[in-house]
Amino acid sequence: MARRGAVFYQRAAIPVDIKDSYPKAEEMLSLKTKDRAEALRLVRIAAVEVDERLAKHRRRITL
Template identity: 55%
Template sequence: MPGHTRLYRRGAVYYHRAAVPQDIAATYGKREETFSLKTRDYSEALRRVKLEAVRVDRLFDEHRLKLARERDEKLQELTPEQIATIKAFYLHHLLGEDEEVRIDGFEELEVHEGRSVLVSPQQFDPRQTFEEYEMLVEDMDEITRFNMARGKSDPFYRSEAEEVLSWEGIDLRLDP
């Protein structure tokens, strides 16, 4: 059965042991992350060390991010975990915005003698119809696809991305 580079045994008990990467060794506070896996069974230790290796690597990544924020450096790349977190935050935000639009409601149209007429015209609070809202979304999608196909960035989406990266819980600075 193949082993794991971070799996060590002291006596009968298995341990996780990982050297702190050189790029953060001076600021991390320890030279290695070593702790008991609390098992004497090799196959269980192998399963646990894999899980703990991922957790410890995340600790190293979090320390790197903390150092980058302290130095006010911009990140060159986002990790898959950061991207997943940002996506979840942004989806939550978009669903909230969509809910607000739907709560405010849409104007209703009826067709009379070949013309569309508002069912209940609003004098002080004009709202768009659902069809107008749908056309707006389709137009934005078409413009986005056009720009993406040509490698162009849209100022709206650039500012949206910068705003999302500054939200509490994300708070990242990304190099353009």
């Protein structure tokens, strides 16, 4: 989790095994909140979404 200005963001590094084929060096998603407690709750949900996106990319490149 990172903060830019007053808004919290979820940051995730791209795993080494897909880094060459993934279009970004990291995933960064706004949690759209300034409240730290709310951001801590939302960051878990965002992490699952990013993990699913990375898994989908892995499946696509192995076909």
